[in-house]
Amino acid sequence: MYLKNLRLHQFKNYQKADLDFSREINCLLGINGSGKTNLLDAIHYLCLTKSAFQSMDNLNVLHGGEFFTLSGEFDLEGKNWEIRLVVENGKKKQLLRQGKPVEKMSEHIGLLPIVLIAPDDTMLIKDGSEERRRFFDGMICQVNHEYLEKLMRYQHFLKQRNALLKQFAERGNWKPAYLEPYDREIVSLSKYIAGVRSDFLLEFQPKLLEFYRFISDAQEPVGVSYESDCMEENFMESFGQCLQKDIATRRTNMGIHKDDFLFSINDFKIKNFGSQGQQKSYVIALKLAQFQILNQQKGTKPLLLLDDIFDKLDDKRIGKLMELVADRQFGQLFITDARPERSRQILSGMKETDVRFFTIEKGKVAAVAQ
Amino acid sequence: MNFPSKLIENAVNEISRLPGIGKKTALRLVLHLLKQKENTTIELADSLIALRTKVRYCQVCHNVAEGEICDICKSHRRDKSIICVVEDLPDVMAIENTGQFQGLYHILGGVISPIQGVGPDDLKIESLIKRVFESQSSGEAVQEVILALPATMEGDTTAFFITRRLKETGIKVSTIARGIPVGGELEYTDEVTLGRSILTRVNYSLD
Ligand SMILES: Nc1ncnc2c1ncn2[C@@H]1O[C@H](COP(=O)(O)OP(=O)(O)OP(=O)(O)O)[C@@H](O)[C@H]1O
Ligand SMILES: [Mg+2]
Ligand SMILES: [Zn+2]
Numbered sequence: 001m002y003l004k005n006l007r008l009h010q011f012k013n014y015q016k017a018d019l020d021f022s023r024e025i026n027c028l029l030g031i032n033g034s035g036k037t038n039l040l041d042a043i044h045y046l047c048l049t050k051s052a053f054q055s056m057d058n059l060n061v062l063h064g065g066e067f068f069t070l071s072g073e074f075d076l077e078g079k080n081w082e083i084r085l086v087v088e089n090g091k092k093k094q095l096l097r098q099g100k101p102v103e104k105m106s107e108h109i110g111l112l113p114i115v116l117i118a119p120d121d122t123m124l125i126k127d128g129s130e131e132r133r134r135f136f137d138g139m140i141c142q143v144n145h146e147y148l149e150k151l152m153r154y155q156h157f158l159k160q161r162n163a164l165l166k167q168f169a170e171r172g173n174w175k176p177a178y179l180e181p182y183d184r185e186i187v188s189l190s191k192y193i194a195g196v197r198s199d200f201l202l203e204f205q206p207k208l209l210e211f212y213r214f215i216s217d218a219q220e221p222v223g224v225s226y227e228s229d230c231m232e233e234n235f236m237e238s239f240g241q242c243l244q245k246d247i248a249t250r251r252t253n254m255g256i257h258k259d260d261f262l263f264s265i266n267d268f269k270i271k272n273f274g275s276q277g278q279q280k281s282y283v284i285a286l287k288l289a290q291f292q293i294l295n296q297q298k299g300t301k302p303l304l305l306l307d308d309i310f311d312k313l314d315d316k317r318i319g320k321l322m323e324l325v326a327d328r329q330f331g332q333l334f335i336t337d338a339r340p341e342r343s344r345q346i347l348s349g350m351k352e353t354d355v356r357f358f359t360i361e362k363g364k365v366a367a368v369a370q
Numbered sequence: 371m372n373f374p375s376k377l378i379e380n381a382v383n384e385i386s387r388l389p390g391i392g393k394k395t396a397l398r399l400v401l402h403l404l405k406q407k408e409n410t411t412i413e414l415a416d417s418l419i420a421l422r423t424k425v426r427y428c429q430v431c432h433n434v435a436e437g438e439i440c441d442i443c444k445s446h447r448r449d450k451s452i453i454c455v456v457e458d459l460p461d462v463m464a465i466e467n468t469g470q471f472q473g474l475y476h477i478l479g480g481v482i483s484p485i486q487g488v489g490p491d492d493l494k495i496e497s498l499i500k501r502v503f504e505s506q507s508s509g510e511a512v513q514e515v516i517l518a519l520p521a522t523m524e525g526d527t528t529a530f531f532i533t534r535r536l537k538e539t540g541i542k543v544s545t546i547a548r549g550i551p552v553g554g555e556l557e558y559t560d561e562v563t564l565g566r567s568i569l570t571r572v573n574y575s576l577d
Binding site for chain 1: 482483485487524530531561562
């Protein structure tokens, strides 16, 4: 799959921009703050209906503007897809596919697979469990639509249940029976979601190990394991026993929103015991494994967005990634770099490949070169 | 916005408090009224005052009524053994327009959604339970409750909650069918609806 062109209107620091891409490598060059990452985000938006960095849609409208639009033409295994997204202050976000409005944003997720490797990926290791759940959920949702629907349902019921617990406290009357409709959904959806997550890891784990070894040239075993109470035989009872605590804390203390994914190296937590280099290799391996899973399950190569990687990675890991590029493991690639000469030099070896360089200056595409 | 007169300003302010009406639209309506005969405005105002001061809610089903009990509940031609539970007034009007239902209604006044501050106590759920229970010892026992609630997660939650509460009575609780609209193409029906219509398929009848 590849993106043929992209048009932005009042998106972040772009008034208007129009880009035609190479179906192989696209290199976005420009000084810090010029708008390189914003372009990657525009692509992310068209594929997944949301920003990779900013969850409030209206903050992505050009300062002083009322709306933004993004449009792009994708080629998905020979079929042309015209995607257009409109965000207008105070209105519902609108997505058009082949000119027709898509009713539910969730319908679009999974059509156009995408993987983003970004400088702050090590957050996946360092931050709390929410980042890790978001990463795995995001990936599973792209390949499993039922999972996506059920996860959204879960999040909705969880919000309702927590709101009810708050209401109990505010009104000073406790009616546990009122929780029953939510408990029932939360318990059964938790079981389903935990089951899918755990099956998914069985597939994910060997790929992670394979890429870790490739990137780091090291033989130490790395792994990821899933930690959840929701698959226990007596989960329903445990959930019920949590009621007093739920009432006291005014929120739900059990369920898949409490799960975690444990990243390990030599059977120890990588967060505490992994060196900087090991952590870097680990997160790249996570993303490459994601790429391969999406590739296999979607039957097409996802777009790969590499944000600032030349800056954040050492020469050895860059060399490894470029081996994969040269080996044609990836499909279309978007690379950002604040140092043009570096990118040109790294990519100069790719003789057989169509590499296009875009020079970005303050929200404008100033030059394009082959 | 600056107004040439305090009278206009007051009217605009009041009208713009209605949902979906901004100051500009309100001003347009005010100027429109000023151009019409005086009576037009007087009749409008009178009808609104009458609406607000005279409308009562039926003590049985919470439909609008002019007295204590609404016309539907009062009618001898309606089947008192079956109650259709709906979210709000427009649903009653919609079902009445189909001409397919001869039973009584029960208007909840919303669906359960704690996020919006609506818990079971904020709706006419207890009154429904009481109504059904009390009917059992009268001559006109309720035999079936039809839940005609929105096909949303809140609608489902409310349906579950009511069904649970009615369980002890042992009466039949049903829910309206959800599926492909008449004249609709399968191809364009969303997956969830299509899936559901297959699960809740009905026997094909030759009659
Ligand atoms: N809604 C918005 N309206 C206007 N400008 C915005 C908006 N959102 C972000 N920006 C601007 O976009 C610029 C950042 O763009 P971006 O992150 O794409 O830069 P970059 O080229 O990737 O820089 P770096 O090399 O530092 O990563 C900032 O100057 C920021 O102020
Ligand atoms: Mg950047
Ligand atoms: Zn009535």
